[in-house]
Amino acid sequence: MRKLLTATISLLLLALAGCAATPTAEQSGAAVEDRGKPVGPPGPVPAKPTPDSGAKPLVDKPLGAAALKDPGNILSRRSVYFDFDSNLVKDEFRPLVTAHARYLQQNPGARMRIEGNGDERGSREYNIALGQRRSEAVKQMMQLLGARPDQIESVSFGEEKPRATGHDEKSWAENRRADIVYQGE
Amino acid sequence: MSLPDDTPQGRPAMPTAIIRPMKTSWLHRLVCAVAILIPLAPLSPARAALTIEIIGTGATQLPIAVVPFRAEGGLAQQITPVIAADLARSGVFRTIDSGGLNPLPHEPQDLNYSTWRARGADAVVIGAVSQLPDGRYDVRFRLMDVAKQAQLAGFAYTATAAQLRLTAHRIADVIYETLTGAKGVFSTRIAYIVKKGKRFELQVADADGYGAQTVRWSDEPILSPSWSPDGTRLAYVSLERKKPVIYVQSLMTGQYQAVANYWGSNSAPAWSPDGKRLAVVLSKDGGSQIYFINPDGKGEPRRMTFSTAIDTEPNFSPDGELLLFTSDRGGSPQIYGMPVAGGEPRRLTFEGSYNVSPRFSPDGKSFTFIQRNGGRFNVAVQDMTTRQVQVLTDGTIDESPSFAPNGRVILYATETRGRGVLSAVSSDGRVKQRLSEEGSDVREPAWGPFPK
Numbered sequence: 001m002r003k004l005l006t007a008t009i010s011l012l013l014l015a016l017a018g019c020a021a022t023p024t025a026e027q028s029g030a031a032v033e034d035r036g037k038p039v040g041p042p043g044p045v046p047a048k049p050t051p052d053s054g055a056k057p058l059v060d061k062p063l064g065a066a067a068l069k070d071p072g073n074i075l076s077r078r079s080v081y082f083d084f085d086s087n088l089v090k091d092e093f094r095p096l097v098t099a100h101a102r103y104l105q106q107n108p109g110a111r112m113r114i115e116g117n118g119d120e121r122g123s124r125e126y127n128i129a130l131g132q133r134r135s136e137a138v139k140q141m142m143q144l145l146g147a148r149p150d151q152i153e154s155v156s157f158g159e160e161k162p163r164a165t166g167h168d169e170k171s172w173a174e175n176r177r178a179d180i181v182y183q184g185e
Numbered sequence: 186m187s188l189p190d191d192t193p194q195g196r197p198a199m200p201t202a203i204i205r206p207m208k209t210s211w212l213h214r215l216v217c218a219v220a221i222l223i224p225l226a227p228l229s230p231a232r233a234a235l236t237i238e239i240i241g242t243g244a245t246q247l248p249i250a251v252v253p254f255r256a257e258g259g260l261a262q263q264i265t266p267v268i269a270a271d272l273a274r275s276g277v278f279r280t281i282d283s284g285g286l287n288p289l290p291h292e293p294q295d296l297n298y299s300t301w302r303a304r305g306a307d308a309v310v311i312g313a314v315s316q317l318p319d320g321r322y323d324v325r326f327r328l329m330d331v332a333k334q335a336q337l338a339g340f341a342y343t344a345t346a347a348q349l350r351l352t353a354h355r356i357a358d359v360i361y362e363t364l365t366g367a368k369g370v371f372s373t374r375i376a377y378i379v380k381k382g383k384r385f386e387l388q389v390a391d392a393d394g395y396g397a398q399t400v401r402w403s404d405e406p407i408l409s410p411s412w413s414p415d416g417t418r419l420a421y422v423s424l425e426r427k428k429p430v431i432y433v434q435s436l437m438t439g440q441y442q443a444v445a446n447y448w449g450s451n452s453a454p455a456w457s458p459d460g461k462r463l464a465v466v467l468s469k470d471g472g473s474q475i476y477f478i479n480p481d482g483k484g485e486p487r488r489m490t491f492s493t494a495i496d497t498e499p500n501f502s503p504d505g506e507l508l509l510f511t512s513d514r515g516g517s518p519q520i521y522g523m524p525v526a527g528g529e530p531r532r533l534t535f536e537g538s539y540n541v542s543p544r545f546s547p548d549g550k551s552f553t554f555i556q557r558n559g560g561r562f563n564v565a566v567q568d569m570t571t572r573q574v575q576v577l578t579d580g581t582i583d584e585s586p587s588f589a590p591n592g593r594v595i596l597y598a599t600e601t602r603g604r605g606v607l608s609a610v611s612s613d614g615r616v617k618q619r620l621s622e623e624g625s626d627v628r629e630p631a632w633g634p635f636p637k
Contacts (some may be wrong), residue, residue, distance in 0.1 A: 113427065120564065123541040123555060123584065124629070125453045126232045126410055126511055126518055128429060128475035129466070129495040132450050136471060155428035157494070160406035167603070181427075 037163040054146075064107050068182060074099045080138055081173065087130075087137040097138060101145030101179055104152070111183035113136050116156040117163070119172035124158055131156030134178045190404060214317065231401060235320070239278050244615060247265050248363055250306040252280040254326070255291040255313035256543075260349060264314065264324060267353035271371040271393060272360065275593075276616030281306040293327060293336060308337070326356050328363055338363045350395065370589045373597060374633040376410040376419055380626035387421060389436065390587075393432045401434060402439065411454050412464075412633045413480070420444070420454035420463055420480070431465055433480055444482030455499045456480070464489070464499035464508060473511055475499045490523070490530070498542055501525070502549050509533070509543040509552055520554055520567075537573055542585060546592050546612075553586040553595050564597050564610060576613040585628070588612075590635045598628045 067073045079095045089097060104110050116131030135154035144151055164171035193512075230296050251269040272278040283289065290296045291313045301309050312326030325341035338359050344352045351372055357449030370392055379386045384409045390397035401407065405424040412419060420433045429452045434441035445451040449468035449477075456463055462477045467486060473495050476486035490496040494514035501508060508523045512530070516537040525528040534540035539557035546552060549569070556565040556576060564578040564586045579594065586597040591611075596609045599619075605628040606621040621627065 115427075121516075121582070122539065122557070123498065123511070125466070126495070126541050129497045130445075130449060130450050132468050132473050133495065136468070137373045153428070153448060156468075157424060157429075160408065160424060 026106075064103060065103075066067055068103070068185075080134075080178045080180075082176045082178070083136055084172075084176065087133040089137055090140055094141075097141050098145055101142040101147045104142065104147035105145075108151075109149070111151050112153075113181045113183070114152060114154045115179045115181060116154065116158075116174050117161065117177045117179070118156075118159050118166070119175045120159045121172070123159070128156045128158035128160075131158045131178075132149065134176075138178045138180075211487050221225060226575070229536065244613070246279040246282050247277060247307055248305050248530075249278045249308045249310065249360070249364075250283050250301060252283045252286075252291070252312075254311075254324070255289075255315075257314045260322075261346060262312060262349040264312070264349060264353045265310070267308065267350055267393075268357045268360070271357035271369075272353060272587050274393065274618060275361065276611055276618075277361070277365055293329060296329060296334075298331055298334050306331055307365060308360075310356075312356075314500050317343065322332045322349065324349070324352050324356075325436070328360050335545070342453055349393070354391065354393070367593055368591045368635065370591050370594070370632075370635075373590055373631055373635060375607075376412065376418070377598075378407050378410065378628050379622060381624075386417070389419075389633075397622075400439070401432075402435065406630050409453055410629060411456055412631055413456050414458055414634055415462045416634045418480070420456065422452045422454065431463070433463075433482075442482065445486070446478060446487070453497050453499060455501060457501050458503055458505045464501065466497045466499070470623065472499050475508070488593045489525075498554075500544050502545050503547055505551060507549075509545060511543065520552070533569075533572070534574075535572075540565075542630040544587050546588050547590055548592055553588060555584060564595055565627045566595070566612065569627075576612065577612075578608070578617075579608045580608075585630060587630065587632045594629045594632075596632045598630055 065077045070076055074096055077096050080089060080097065082088070100112070104112065114135040116133070116135030118127040118130045132154065135156055137150045139154040142152060159175070161176045162171070163177070164174035199441070207489045215397070227508060237507050249272060251253065251265045251272070252305055257263050257265060269280045274282050286300070288295070288313050294313065296309065303308050310326060311327045311329065312324065315323045317323055322343060323343050324344055325339070328337045329335070330337050330433035340359060341521050342352050342355065357371040361367070361369035361371070370438050373392050374389055375392055376389050376415060381390055383404055385405065386399045387401040387407050387410060388399050400419065403423055403425045407421055410419050410421040417437055418435050420431060422429050422431055426446070426497045429450045430443050431445035431451045431454050434443050435443045438542055444463065445465050445467065447467050447585035448468040451465060451467055453466040454463050460480070463480050465476055465478055466473050469478050470488070472493060474492070475490040475496050478484070478486045489508070490510070492512065492514050494512055494525045496510055496512045498511040499508050500510070506525055508525050510521055511518050512521050515532060518541050519532055520534040520540050520543045521530040522533050534554070537558065541555050545554045551566050553564060555562050556574070558576065561580070562582050562584065563572050563576050563580065564583050565576045567574045575591050578597070578599070580599040582600045584598045586595050588595055592612060594609050594611055596607060598605055599608045602608070605626040606619055607627050607630045608620070609618040610616070621623070
């Protein structure tokens with residue numbers, strides 16, 4: 001229980017820290033995130049992560065799940081971007097992957113799907129395999145950080161579900177991506 | 186699973202050779218072919234038809250006249266315009282106008298050969314249609330050689346009104362084979378994916394783009410359709426379960442089932458020539474690797490490749506002994522060949538840094554694939570023995586090539602003005618056809634087998 005509580009509090013702190021932070025060097029470093037959709041609502045982030053924040057932060061799961069959707073929390077960031085023809089998880093995405101790995105470790109019942117994607121160039125089936133390799137790279141990193149393999153299903157959409165539909169490097173970069181989706185989302 | 190070999194419309198009577206009997210194999214083939222009009226009964230007809238545009242011509246074009254058949258004017262589906270369009274589309278024929286003749290010849294004794302010689306025709310197709318007491322039609326034709334003043338082929342068919350178009354394709358097949366020596370593919374069918382807004386449709390159409398029917402639709406992507414060797418089933422990949430899952434669907438009943446839904450991604454299905462197994466790509470053990478499964482999904486997958494690289498896009502040789510696939514085990518995606526009985530994969534492509542999507546030719550002597558040249562992705566063919574490569578297309582993004590069952594044409598997907606269209610190129614690269622559907626994005630074509 002104490003462990004749970006500690007985890008809960010640290011998550012809450014993490015969440016609050018996220019809320020307070022204005023765009024930092026690290027966030028702007030992850031510039032690819034900003035190309036597509038904004039990760040949260042515009043304007044000031046609400047101070048309270050949940051309506052009853054502070055009242056009873058004793059139950060781990062509800063808070064955890066809330067953190068996943070809290071735009072100020074790193075757990076609300078779900079996309080890992082890759083370079084052309086690469087499945088290397090770049091340093092700028094390590095904090096994100098680490099946070100999700102920790103979440104899985106702290107929520108043994110949590111399950112996620114990592115959806116690999118690729119740009120439109122080349123064979124559709126080969127791009128499914130490239131997307132698979134990307135989603136597996138993220139999964140492997142999470143396993144090394146303590147997540148159980150059965151918590152993560154890595155799959156691939158290849159080039160089939162592009163987020164950006166242009167035919168240029170900007171769109172291609174946006175589509176070379178692995179997305180984290182929790183069960184029930 | 187046993188499949189009926191008959192149709193709800195009823196089996197058309199045996200076509201009979203006129204005057205000069207043909208080989209029994211021919212008769213048999215025609216009977217079975219017309220009889221197995223596979224119904225797509227539970228499926229919905231697609232709205233628009235694919236339209237076809239022909240670019241380029243064959244090295245030599247055979248001049249042929251297709252004279253309107255007697256009494257075909259009253260039919261809802263006329264026969265000779267379909268025959269003429271089939272022959273013209275192949276790029277191998279040039280159709281000669283038969284206008285201004287009165288009366289039109291329908292029987293050999295009506296033919297004035299000097300007239301046709303003057304018009305430049307080497308061959309003339311004549312025939313007649315008559316309605317039978319049961320409402321069906323008797324369609325008969327003769328292919329006449331102008332120089333020899335002799336009949337080259339002649340058949341009679343019994344067909345329902347719904348079978349008239351297929352009968353016309355059958356006649357075009359006979360003409361094509363008689364005059365070129367290769368089997369015609371006008372009566373075969375193609376499968377492809379149409380994207381309409383957010384909706385994806387798996388469609389099957391006649392080789393000329395007519396009669397398109399939607400086999401399956403989904404709001405999630407569908408890709409990689411693959412014909413069973415007997416033409417009665419399609420395997421394909423659907424993302425409807427938020428991940429790639431392989432389905433097999435009967436074209437007779439419309440019923441479908443997931444046959445590979447393992448942990449991770451399931452994709453790239455390819456039928457073995459005997460129809461008894463599917464080569465598929467699974468990531469259940471980590472990485473994309475090739476496995477064999479039963480087409481009903483029962484039993485354990487048998488792993489066929491053991492690499493830490495990507496192994497995908499398997500394709501069986503026509504004799505079932507060799508498997509082609511794409512792998513980046515050497516650092517870049519290249520095409521490899523591997524004996525199905527076991528043995529080390531051998532790299533087959535060496536030109537360029539991106540060679541993918543291999544498909545064997547029907548005779549097994551070559552394979553078609555996609556090669557990247559600079560920023561372009563094009564259809565190429567490589568000879569299995571000499572390894573000589575011929576690039577056949579010059580589009581920007583050409584994808585998913587597959588041979589027609591006679592080996593003379595390769596169907597593929599390409600893009601014009603940001604929209605996906607289907608194209609076909611003759612295996613010598615000379616004739617191109619473009620099949621497009623207004624306002625739609627068409628991709629992932631697969632040419633079906635000869636009807637059994």
